[in-house]
Amino acid sequence: MCSSKSYVGIDEMDNLFGIHADALKLRANRAELLAANIANADTPNFKARDIDFEAMLNQVANSANTYRTASIERTHQAHLEGNNTNKQGAEILYRTTLQPTLDGNTVDLHAERSAFMENSMQYQATLRFLNGKINGLKMAIRGEL
Amino acid sequence: MSLFNVFDIAGTAMTAQSVRMNVTASNMANADSVSSSTGQTYRARQPIFEAVFNDLVDNNISNGVRVTGVVESQSELRKEYQPAHPQADGEGYIYYPNVNPIEEMTNMISASRSYQNSVEVINASKQMLLQTLRIGQ
Numbered sequence: 001m002c003s004s005k006s007y008v009g010i011d012e013m014d015n016l017f018g019i020h021a022d023a024l025k026l027r028a029n030r031a032e033l034l035a036a037n038i039a040n041a042d043t044p045n046f047k048a049r050d051i052d053f054e055a056m057l058n059q060v061a062n063s064a065n066t067y068r069t070a071s072i073e074r075t076h077q078a079h080l081e082g083n084n085t086n087k088q089g090a091e092i093l094y095r096t097t098l099q100p101t102l103d104g105n106t107v108d109l110h111a112e113r114s115a116f117m118e119n120s121m122q123y124q125a126t127l128r129f130l131n132g133k134i135n136g137l138k139m140a141i142r143g144e145l
Numbered sequence: 146m147s148l149f150n151v152f153d154i155a156g157t158a159m160t161a162q163s164v165r166m167n168v169t170a171s172n173m174a175n176a177d178s179v180s181s182s183t184g185q186t187y188r189a190r191q192p193i194f195e196a197v198f199n200d201l202v203d204n205n206i207s208n209g210v211r212v213t214g215v216v217e218s219q220s221e222l223r224k225e226y227q228p229a230h231p232q233a234d235g236e237g238y239i240y241y242p243n244v245n246p247i248e249e250m251t252n253m254i255s256a257s258r259s260y261q262n263s264v265e266v267i268n269a270s271k272q273m274l275l276q277t278l279r280i281g282q
Contacts, residue, residue, distance in 0.1 A: 024277075025147075028147045028148045028273075029147050031147070031148060031151055031270060031273070032147045032148070032150050032151055032154065033206070034266075035150075035151040035154045035155055035266050035270070036154050036196075036206070036207040036208065036209065037207075038155070038158065038262050038263065038266055039154050039155060039157055039158030039161075039207070039209050039210045039263065040158075040194075040196045040207055040209075040210050041158075041259055041262070042161075042162075042165075042194055042210075042255065042256075042259055043194040043195060043196050043210050044194065046196045046207070049206070049207070092206060109259075109262065113262065113265075116266060116269065117269065120269045120270075120272070120273055123273050124272075124273065124276060127276050127277060127280060130280060130281075131280055131281065134280065134281040135281075138281075
């Protein structure tokens with residue numbers, strides 16, 4: 001596919017990394033959430049939280065606007081915008097526990113730890129994709145094979 | 146960069162768990178600190194944990210954990226009849242602290258495991274950040 005323009009504009013530079021740039025930010029946010037869950041593993045009445053990564057990434061990928069917020073639909077101008085969203089618009093949900101505890105804490109340490117590790121591996125995979133893109137671009141700039 | 150916040154969050158957890166370890170150590174050390182009256186006797190202590198929330202961004206997202214205070218156990222002290230003891234009261238009784246060594250041991254193991262978890266979270270985040278710094282090299 002050939003662009004009519006002979007140079008790469010800033011808009012196209014933004015598209016260069018595609019979904020991976022958004023994915024990286026989401027992964028970093030999720031790491032923060034999971035770290036907070038692990039930190040509060042012994043706090044009474046603490047409710048573990050997480051984001052539905054797939055749903056959030058789809059939302060980010062499909063939204064055409066630059067703000068990329070997943071807000072509640074407003075059917076009237078006077079309606080207030082929901083603020084249950086983080087910087088990237090990912091909705092933060094509560095985890096449902098497999099085993100209820102006496103102190104009301106819903107952190108399952110094993111699940112949180114494996115989720116943190118999984119998230120960290122996926123973060124590194126996203127970094128690999130980005131590195132591949134950057135290396136390809138560098139090769140094109142230098143005119144190397 | 147939200148990955149830097151992970152260090153703060155895990156840091157608060159390590160602080161809280163080390164307070165818990167200190168309190169447990171104090172309880173174990175004083176398990177046999179007898180005295181001659183109920184008022185003077187050492188009582189088992191427990192830290193109270195509370196989730197910290199970042200009010201600036203969102204009320205619902207936790208930013209770590211903190212120790213709001215240390216409370217003394219109100220369970221009964223152990224009273225023993227030892228008239229020969231130098232600290233025995235007028236009736237020959239001495240009072241032992243209400244420290245339960247088994248409870249303290251499980252608390253210690255739980256605190257040390259939670260501390261280790263936070264250390265691993267910090268290590269994993271450090272790797273992620275280092276790799277992010279190396280991007281494109």
